[in-house]
Amino acid sequence: MAKFLNTSATNYFLEELIKNASDRLVLISPFLKLNDRIKELLQDKNRLKIDVRIVYGKNELHPDEISWLRDLTYIRTSFCKNLHAKCYLNEESCIITSLNLYEFSQINNNEMGIALSRADDSDLYREAYEEAQRIIRISDEVRMSLEKVVSEETSSAGAEREDITVEDKLTSSKLAQKLGISTQDLLEKLVAVGYLVPKDGKHYITDSGKAAGGEFRMGKRFGSYFLWPNSLNLD
Structure with a gap:
């Protein structure tokens, strides 16, 4: 009862x-x-x-x-x-x-x-x-991370604030919302096209990801996150 x-x-x-x-x-x-x-x-x-x-x-x-x-x-x-x-x-x-x-x-x-x-x-x-x-x-x-950037070539994706935008770029979660998919599905797509590479339970941006306009950012309050062009091509 x-x-x-x-x-x-x-x-x-x-x-x-x-x-x-x-x-x-x-x-x-x-x-x-x-x-x-x-x-x-x-x-x-x-x-x-x-x-x-x-x-x-x-x-x-x-x-x-x-x-x-x-x-x-x-x-x-x-x-x-x-x-x-x-x-x-x-x-x-x-x-x-x-x-x-x-x-x-x-x-x-x-x-x-x-x-x-x-x-x-x-x-x-x-x-x-x-x-x-x-x-x-x-x-x-949400992937939790407060790690510092070890180098400019490999950076780990962490927790993302939902409302972050810079110019015409969106966080992974915001881009996923725009595409109508989950953040996890988007991360898998980014890995599939070679923009991210998974390692030790985290994601690292590749040279191809940077060339496509992707950026790694480290926020003081919310940890690390990725920014992507609003019109990112995932084909």
Whole structure:
């Protein structure tokens, strides 16, 4: 049976939900700034190679969050435009709540939530799980990076701010939106035509990519990203 949660209960059940995940974990929150306890639990899930998906809805991730996330192989992070839902679930339980996965909210705000289980609330759990999967599908996966440029010849692509444009150039995510495809599909196309080359889980711009007008940029707040001509030819 579903349980009502106040602020302290929501925080407790959230920690237990993360701790008990043995197969998958989905964390959906517009705002993302993790406290030390949540980070500790997620690092343990990463060591155990648990599939973790974090979906957030605000562009401005703090550099500390980017730096921490980029080193966790089994935690994938996605950006969902217009996200307002807060939902946390593993393979057996789910929390739907007003609580953001945000340190300030967990300490200072008055929150409410509902906890439900797959065993006792199978229909509710299934509907919440399916909606969480839909949100993941419409989200753009973000590659986290704060690395410095090692040389002018090879540069790594990282997290991209959605609204960056320079003259007639677009970020990979903006160009993907224009073409009606996901950012990941665009990156695969850029690799296929020889504009990028993948290495060690990152992408590096090639001489052909530069000749086509591609640029690597390092932002102070959002890490590294690529810019491409608005009319880039991918044939």
